[in-house]
Amino acid sequence: MTVENERTADARVTDVHAHLLLPSIQAAVEARVPELVAEAAALELKRNGAESAAVSGPMVGARIPKLTSVTERLAAMDQQGVEVQWVSASPNHFYPWAPEGLAVWAANEANRLVAEHVAEAPDRLVGLGLVPLQHPERIVECLDDAVLGRGLAGVEISSFAGDVELSDERLEPFWARVAELGCVIFLHPFGCSLDERLDRFYLANTVGQPTENAVALSHFIFAGVLDRHPKLKIIAAHGGGYLPFAIGRSDHAWAVRPEAQRCAEAPSTYLKKIWFDTVVHSPTSLRHLIEVAGADRVVLGSDFPFDMGLDDPVAFVQGAGLSAEVAQRILAGNAADLLTGKVQA
Template sequence: MSPLPAIDVHAHVAVPEVDAFLEDQPGLARQRQVDAATLGPTSLRLNLQQMGDIGTKLTDLDLRLGAMDAARVDIQAVSAVPLPHAWADRDLAARIVAASNASVAAFCAKDPARLIPIGTVSLQHPDLAVGQLRSAVVDQGMRGVQISTSAGPGRELDDPRLAEFWAAAAQLDTAVLIHPWGCTLGERLNAYYLFNTVGNPAETALALSRVLFGGLLERHPTLRIWSAHGGGYLASYIVRADHAWAARADAHTTAEPPSALLRRTFVDSLVYTPGQLRHLVGVMGAGQVTLGSDYPFDMGVEDPVDRLEAAGLDAATTEAIRGGNAARLLGLARSGVDR
């Protein structure tokens, strides 16, 4: 029996249409100021250089397919580059999402056998986000949506105002992909690329912790939540959350401990080394880790399948991470991943 296709859940595409009409927006200028202060001048300069270097990889189909072939990846789930737009008002947010989702869908339609579109929503406007989610899944055939680690200042992922969004995601039986952008720790991260190496995993750990302790997965047991970069720092120290849950009334908010709830979520395999991947599988379970490359960024990897195989996991676990878990996450039929 031939193996399932290798499915990379973590890959990005640029959306020039959105970039063009955001360029003169005051909110974007303010976001860039915050990012620049958090990155620091050296990392900002290197980031700008990187975007110039990889720009064509973010838009060119042939380069992408060639990289996939070299990596032995059969299918990519493709989401927009995760730049935040929580500052956008309702009208602008609606334009951003409509243009982004149309662009991602059109790009993936160039090779629908190999590219799966992942949409976006304006989570800072929860009522809009519900409609955008339904449109992405029902009208555009997307297999999920990508969100940030919060819905903007003062609105975490467990905020009651997001209840209808999470209920809709559960009802539609679709994936929600959590992807960070930087960190709210601000200028404390302004050297050594701590913006990403500390900031991104810290933001993901915080977002997932709000999801777990907030009871979201107990209210919606079928909800499919995925997070980038191996779930950030949380999987490495979930035992501390379990201790708080057992020791303190203010943290005992769910019937199951945080580690059990974490194992209901999905993460990607982007943790770099064989030992770290084995640890991640031990924490999350063999059925909850998916392949992830973060194509085409420098904090990603060009050989996710090779790295998976280097971990020395048993054959069933390797096959699950290679493609079977992603097929479940994205609601793909197991027989040939028929879409």
């Protein structure tokens, strides 16, 4: 057995996609700007539809203990066979509509609360903080607060916020600082810009989330962000959405359209420079993701503890028809390498 294989075999089973609810932040935001919270709630209802809202409320309510209690979290992890969880705030804490001062406060407060949560079980939990994506001029200081101030492994960002896409030139200092710190960026959408077109059949989630992942990653790739910052460690939730499954169209556009040639190489090349979680719900999809991105670029995820996640994420990977070595890399080795920096750019 090689040294690399020994390291992979010794690594612990790690779920990189697990959420934390922060009710104290939500209450404080509601108290400070009730009118903006009401507008955001109306937009969420418009996007999701009344029928889905009526289902989602009780679903989340039933999971609040797992979303807030370390004891409940650890018990669920033990049942799943997960040894380590990377904990990130539930995306409803992104507040993409928040004005600058409130957005910075909420991000820094989230960083504090995430750090406190994972400190209750530091051998089992790893924290990811937040940054105010819609305020690029304040994002680096919040990143530093998360990573340097709170000891978190990185931050979670949405697919877009306000007028800020991941291709926005104003994010260049952020990407440079992320690369300098060697921390992780977890890309997880919140909401979908298609709005009421997805307001029935739970399309806001089933179609909206993978659409947002694909759009955000396309902005990131086509803008050449990875050409300028090749050491970035980006993990895309939900297997990167639709992009890995239609990447040939992106390559074709890059070959024939001059406006699509802002990146140095064909877009499919960059899939091997990004990491993707396993929340794809199909063994066939997981095997395809491994084929296009590489076995070293896929990491275990569950979307814990929501109903659209994987209740038994370890069994999902083990039952996908993968070799034992590939399965072990996905379950444990790749995430361990991300944290220790033992990855290839």
